[in-house]
Amino acid sequence: MSASERPPEAAADPAIHTYLGETSALRAGRLGTAGLLLSVLAATGPLLVVAGVMPTTFAVMGVVGQPLLFLVLGVVLALFSVGYAELSRHVHNAGAFYAYIARGLGPTAGAAAALVALVAYSSLQVGIFGLFGYEVAGLAEQYLNLELAWWIPALIAVLAVGALGLLKIDVNAKVLGVLLLIEVAVVVVFDIAAIGDPGAQGLSLHAFNPETLSGVGLGTALCFCIAAFTGFEQAPVYAEETSRPHVLVPRVMYLAVGGVALFFAFSSWAMTVATGPSGIVGAARKQSAGLLFGLTEDRLGGAFTDVVHVLFVTGMFAALLSFHNVVARYAFAMGREGLLPAGFGRTNTATGAPGKGSVLQSVIALIAVAGFAIADDGPFGDPTAPVLHLFTWGGNVGALGVIVLMATASLAVIVFFARRGAAAAQAWRLTASAVAGLALLVIAVYTIKDFDVLVGSGPDSALNWILPGIIVLAALAGAVHGVLLRNKNPQSHARIGLGNEAFQLDQRAGKSSPCGD
Numbered sequence: 001m002s003a004s005e006r007p008p009e010a011a012a013d014p015a016i017h018t019y020l021g022e023t024s025a026l027r028a029g030r031l032g033t034a035g036l037l038l039s040v041l042a043a044t045g046p047l048l049v050v051a052g053v054m055p056t057t058f059a060v061m062g063v064v065g066q067p068l069l070f071l072v073l074g075v076v077l078a079l080f081s082v083g084y085a086e087l088s089r090h091v092h093n094a095g096a097f098y099a100y101i102a103r104g105l106g107p108t109a110g111a112a113a114a115l116v117a118l119v120a121y122s123s124l125q126v127g128i129f130g131l132f133g134y135e136v137a138g139l140a141e142q143y144l145n146l147e148l149a150w151w152i153p154a155l156i157a158v159l160a161v162g163a164l165g166l167l168k169i170d171v172n173a174k175v176l177g178v179l180l181l182i183e184v185a186v187v188v189v190f191d192i193a194a195i196g197d198p199g200a201q202g203l204s205l206h207a208f209n210p211e212t213l214s215g216v217g218l219g220t221a222l223c224f225c226i227a228a229f230t231g232f233e234q235a236p237v238y239a240e241e242t243s244r245p246h247v248l249v250p251r252v253m254y255l256a257v258g259g260v261a262l263f264f265a266f267s268s269w270a271m272t273v274a275t276g277p278s279g280i281v282g283a284a285r286k287q288s289a290g291l292l293f294g295l296t297e298d299r300l301g302g303a304f305t306d307v308v309h310v311l312f313v314t315g316m317f318a319a320l321l322s323f324h325n326v327v328a329r330y331a332f333a334m335g336r337e338g339l340l341p342a343g344f345g346r347t348n349t350a351t352g353a354p355g356k357g358s359v360l361q362s363v364i365a366l367i368a369v370a371g372f373a374i375a376d377d378g379p380f381g382d383p384t385a386p387v388l389h390l391f392t393w394g395g396n397v398g399a400l401g402v403i404v405l406m407a408t409a410s411l412a413v414i415v416f417f418a419r420r421g422a423a424a425a426q427a428w429r430l431t432a433s434a435v436a437g438l439a440l441l442v443i444a445v446y447t448i449k450d451f452d453v454l455v456g457s458g459p460d461s462a463l464n465w466i467l468p469g470i471i472v473l474a475a476l477a478g479a480v481h482g483v484l485l486r487n488k489n490p491q492s493h494a495r496i497g498l499g500n501e502a503f504q505l506d507q508r509a510g511k512s513s514p515c516g517d
Contacts, residue, residue, distance in 0.1 A: 068207065074257060150373075237325075
């Protein structure tokens with residue numbers, strides 16, 4: 001069956017295929033608007049961005065207009081969301097990116113996107129484990145006078161996240177929600193304190209002046225800042241676990257993009273107000289990731305700053321859990337459609353969680369953390385390795401993968417509606433997708449071009465092509481897998497991107513599910 005011959009999209013079949021205490025469907029109705037919104041926003045890590053991304057962008061790129069940059073990216077991603085959200089009304093699949101790409105560009109392209117998504121989101125999560133371990137080890141030494149190797153708290157976090165990933169998604173949503181709301185509250189308190197006690201230049205709006213975006217660092221600054229939005233695009237991953245995916249998924253995506261853009265624009269502006277626009281770059285270069293903590297201590301005292309340090313860690317834990325849930329669901333969707341062994345396409349009957357996908361991501365994280373720990377020198381390892389290597393490498397590889405997926409999904413939206421004869425009716429949405437896709441493609445090119453700056457490797461380092469090459473290799477390997485599957489099992493190949501709709505085809509044809517009945 002070719003992509004153009006597939007039947008129209010329909011609601012997921014309510015029948016649940018049971019196999020040895022597992023089912024072949026995610027549990028519907030577990031998430032409402034609030035739960036879904038909190039689940040996807042947790043991946044953005046508000047404190048991680050404000051304390052890490054913002055000072056780094058100011059320091060490395062010297063771009064004062066970071067607040068304006070967040071607004072510009074918000075517009076680009078809102079345009080992307082127009083088509084992406086419309087497609088989510090027609091396709092409800094935990095495979096999200098790869099399912100949409102398969103529906104628009106064909107099953108083989110979907111297979112390539114599936115592996116890219118799995119690698120990208122795994123890289124993002126694994127990278128955060130490095131920073132998490134580093135920060136927890138620092139807090140243990142500062143407050144408990146206890147010297148820990150960074151990988152000890154990192155491995156404990158791997159186990160904790162893995163355990164939570166096996167629970168019901170609504171339980172996870174509550175954990176993520178509490179941690180996220182506390183983070184947001186702390187950042188808002190800082191913003192108010194900075195505005196109430198501005199630097200020498202007062203409440204200057206200079207950071208919103210378009211002239212502040214000039215300079216050679218603009219393209220790379222875009223790469224840094226777009227990573228702060230990572231998470232909003234995950235809403236379709238949970239579509240099968242909502243009661244009204246055609247309503248909730250688009251709603252949450254628009255709320256997430258708008259909220260993130262405004263929140264980070266306001267917070268980065270507050271940071272320029274606290275130091276003065278003319279002093280923000282120098283302060284960031286001097287204090288680096290300690291900039292936020294220095295500003296809070298000056299205005300809100302040491303006790304509040306201690307709280308911020310702790311919440312910085314809990315916020316990272318929330319992001320770890322959010323990415324873990326996404327990877328587990330991608331693995332579930334891939335198992336259900338023959339891109340991974342069929343066992344990954346089953347969920348636990350008690351919790352509705354994709355258990356094998358969750359375990360897979362825990363194993364990936366365990367191997368990565370252990371590998372970097374072994375590679376360190378000295379009895380307690382290189383103290384900067386988890387940040388300069390694991391976090392920086394994983395974060396940028398993952399961000400590049402997500403940017404590529406978004407650009408490809410924009411093209412898939414256009415092709416999907418054009419093939420259905422709906423191009424005229426969806427003209428403005430397809431135009432928005434085209435504009436967003438081109439903008440995202442430009443950002444992807446800048447990301448690859450400036451990878452040495454992003455990871456601090458130097459212009460002649462082999463890492464400049466090895467690390468981006470991971471995404472290229474994932475795409476090629478996925479495409480090859482898709483071609484082999486098409487030659488070996490055309491029916492399975494045709495199912496890529498169909499999700500639960502594949503079960504409807506089985507029932508109509510009188511066949512059993514490949515996941516077992």
